[in-house]
Amino acid sequence: MSISFNDIPGLQVGHAQDIEAVTGCTVVLCPAGAVGGVDQRGGAPGTRETDLLRPMHLVEKVHAVLLTGGSAFGLAAADGVVRWLEENQIGYDTGIARVPIVPAAVLFDLSVGRADVRPDAAMGYAACQNAVNESGPPKMGSIGAGTGARVGNILGPAGRMNGGLGSAVIELGERLLVGALFAVNCFGDVIDPATGQILAGARKLPEQTFADTMQVLKQGVAGGFSSPGNTVIGVVATNATLSKEMVNKVAQMAHDGLARAIRPAHTMFDGDTIFALATEQGPAAEVNVIGAFAAEATTQAIINAVMAASPSLSA
Amino acid sequence: MSISFNDIPGLQVGHAQDIEAVTGCTVVLCPAGAVGGVDQRGGAPGTRETDLLRPMHLVEKVHAVLLTGGSAFGLAAADGVVRWLEENQIGYDTGIARVPIVPAAVLFDLSVGRADVRPDAAMGYAACQNAVNESGPPKMGSIGAGTGARVGNILGPAGRMNGGLGSAVIELGERLLVGALFAVNCFGDVIDPATGQILAGARKLPEQTFADTMQVLKQGVAGGFSSPGNTVIGVVATNATLSKEMVNKVAQMAHDGLARAIRPAHTMFDGDTIFALATEQGPAAEVNVIGAFAAEATTQAIINAVMAASPSLSA
Numbered sequence: 001m002s003i004s005f006n007d008i009p010g011l012q013v014g015h016a017q018d019i020e021a022v023t024g025c026t027v028v029l030c031p032a033g034a035v036g037g038v039d040q041r042g043g044a045p046g047t048r049e050t051d052l053l054r055p056m057h058l059v060e061k062v063h064a065v066l067l068t069g070g071s072a073f074g075l076a077a078a079d080g081v082v083r084w085l086e087e088n089q090i091g092y093d094t095g096i097a098r099v100p101i102v103p104a105a106v107l108f109d110l111s112v113g114r115a116d117v118r119p120d121a122a123m124g125y126a127a128c129q130n131a132v133n134e135s136g137p138p139k140m141g142s143i144g145a146g147t148g149a150r151v152g153n154i155l156g157p158a159g160r161m162n163g164g165l166g167s168a169v170i171e172l173g174e175r176l177l178v179g180a181l182f183a184v185n186c187f188g189d190v191i192d193p194a195t196g197q198i199l200a201g202a203r204k205l206p207e208q209t210f211a212d213t214m215q216v217l218k219q220g221v222a223g224g225f226s227s228p229g230n231t232v233i234g235v236v237a238t239n240a241t242l243s244k245e246m247v248n249k250v251a252q253m254a255h256d257g258l259a260r261a262i263r264p265a266h267t268m269f270d271g272d273t274i275f276a277l278a279t280e281q282g283p284a285a286e287v288n289v290i291g292a293f294a295a296e297a298t299t300q301a302i303i304n305a306v307m308a309a310s311p312s313l314s315a
Numbered sequence: 316m317s318i319s320f321n322d323i324p325g326l327q328v329g330h331a332q333d334i335e336a337v338t339g340c341t342v343v344l345c346p347a348g349a350v351g352g353v354d355q356r357g358g359a360p361g362t363r364e365t366d367l368l369r370p371m372h373l374v375e376k377v378h379a380v381l382l383t384g385g386s387a388f389g390l391a392a393a394d395g396v397v398r399w400l401e402e403n404q405i406g407y408d409t410g411i412a413r414v415p416i417v418p419a420a421v422l423f424d425l426s427v428g429r430a431d432v433r434p435d436a437a438m439g440y441a442a443c444q445n446a447v448n449e450s451g452p453p454k455m456g457s458i459g460a461g462t463g464a465r466v467g468n469i470l471g472p473a474g475r476m477n478g479g480l481g482s483a484v485i486e487l488g489e490r491l492l493v494g495a496l497f498a499v500n501c502f503g504d505v506i507d508p509a510t511g512q513i514l515a516g517a518r519k520l521p522e523q524t525f526a527d528t529m530q531v532l533k534q535g536v537a538g539g540f541s542s543p544g545n546t547v548i549g550v551v552a553t554n555a556t557l558s559k560e561m562v563n564k565v566a567q568m569a570h571d572g573l574a575r576a577i578r579p580a581h582t583m584f585d586g587d588t589i590f591a592l593a594t595e596q597g598p599a600a601e602v603n604v605i606g607a608f609a610a611e612a613t614t615q616a617i618i619n620a621v622m623a624a625s626p627s628l629s630a
Contacts, residue, residue, distance in 0.1 A: 193508060218487060265568075
């Protein structure tokens with residue numbers, strides 16, 4: 001049986017979505033805590049609890065990471081994750097109460113489906129229940145935080161393609177995994193770095209051929225691009241034992257995988273944010289190896305996301 | 316006549332090197348000042364005057380950027396650049412004196428040639444004179460800061476290949492250029508993102524075939540890699556008019572070009588640092604376009620650096 005992101009010891013993944021409203025959220029639970037880090041590089045992020053993840057801040061372990069649609073409204077879904085964790089007595093022990101630490105990041109999907117229905121606390125709570133109750137191979141495509149994700153926005157909504165949610169894992173040794181889980185809603189095109197070809201992105205209409213976002217940009221130096229709202233958000237995770245500082249380095253290096261899979265990446269229209277988690281249920285590992293393969297897993301997860309959301313791409 | 320990095324209005328490039336000691340430095344002069352920014356992402360940098368480049372700091376314009384060999388010792392070459400600028404009455408006007416602003420970054424080349432001879436103030440001064448006196452197409456390969464540059468360090472010094480200095484420019488419109496100038500001394504392999512193939516990097520001996528650094532890393536999760544010292548340093552520049560904040564965004568996006576051309580990039584062994592300059596001698600421009608093509612120019616400059624330093628690669 002092949003391994004998946006869901007096999008990383010210490011993690012559980014759950015999704016919840018509103019198919020009619022075309023939005024949703026995805027939670028990565030780490031009930032025993034995982035050392036957390038983050039690198040935020042896009043120009044238009046929507047985030048929660050990112051500051052505490054950085055070096056020189058007290059808290060080391062997080063109990064869940066939430067990826068969600070709904071733009072800034074969607075941050076409310078984290079309240080449901082916090083509630084679920086509190087009910088399960090999971091959190092940072094302050095002596096007075098266990099305080100769940102739930103970093104979160106949003107993507108903009110208000111232009112797809114209903115703009116007035118967004119992931120809320122109930123949906124975040126449901127994603128946690130699904131994380132515990134569901135098993136089997138990882139779900140990908142138009143699910144969870146990827147439900148309303150679209151890619152290739154430069155020519156406007158009509159030229160976009162489905163983005164989606166994807167994951168990947170790389171086995172670095174008998175007991176050592178590094179994986180990535182991403183919701184892909186990028187302004188740019190998705191590229192296969194093994195061939196340099198565009199896999200998904202902005203299409204010219206009516207012919208439906210790829211416009212090549214870089215070429216469109218070149219023609220429009222003065223600006224005025226369509227930007228209905230974008231952002232790639234994800235989690236890279238390993239069962240290795242790494243310090244908080246090194247987990248942040250892994251989050252940083254993972255952005256290289258995003259850069260290879262998306263062109264252009266990290267624009268002012270994207271809120272690109274990557275969380276990193278180390279569940280410490282495996283061996284110590286060299287940070288450069290984990291970071292380098294976190295980038296590889298990121299590239300593969302992004303490709304898997306668009307392939308699953310638009311199955312015709314894999315034909 | 317084809318255009319080059321040296322054609323960006325407001326910039327002059329000069330090199331100086333010690334061929335016997337196998338080290339050198341490269342200066343990008345901007346006598347009329349250029350709005351400066353930086354993004355530093357490698358784990359082992361050696362830099363000077365990077366803090367003032369960031370948003371929320373007083374000084375907006377820099378007068379030169381120095382790329383140099385010699386590890387931390389090489390920062391002394393910036394003193395010579397400062398002296399040359401002072402003699403030419405170029406600097407930030409404090410009312411008391413014109414203070415030249417010269418951000419600099421180093422690469423580690425002490426393991427090549429003589430370790431006890433490093434770029435110094437005299438060499439930095441000479442690079443400025445060469446910037447003013449020389450003309451013609453840009454010099455690339457084993458010159459200036461690229462003199463002692465090597466790539467592909469994971470199997471130790473014997474398996475390395477020449478890195479070098481390279482530049483590239485992209486014309487975005489009749490009067491708008493964006494270019495990149497890089498000294499390539501990376502831990503990882505140099506990749507052609509159009510094909511996914513390794514162009515230069517660590518070689519297995521004696522067969523001299525590429526080892527593929529990612530594969531070597533995968534076999535060595537526990538660490539213990541050779542790391543004689545690495546780092547990719549560069550400047551991306553445009554004649555567009557951009558705010559200091561946006562120039563920093565351009566430096567950030569340029570790292571995507573580094574990520575695409577080098578695998579792995581941004582390791583703890585690399586001090587990867589990219590400066591950005593906007594000479595404001597051209598039109599206003601959309602920051603996402605400049606950033607996206609700064610990344611493209613970065614990729615091309617890195618490829619040009621290794622191609623020029625090891626001409627057999629282009630065969």
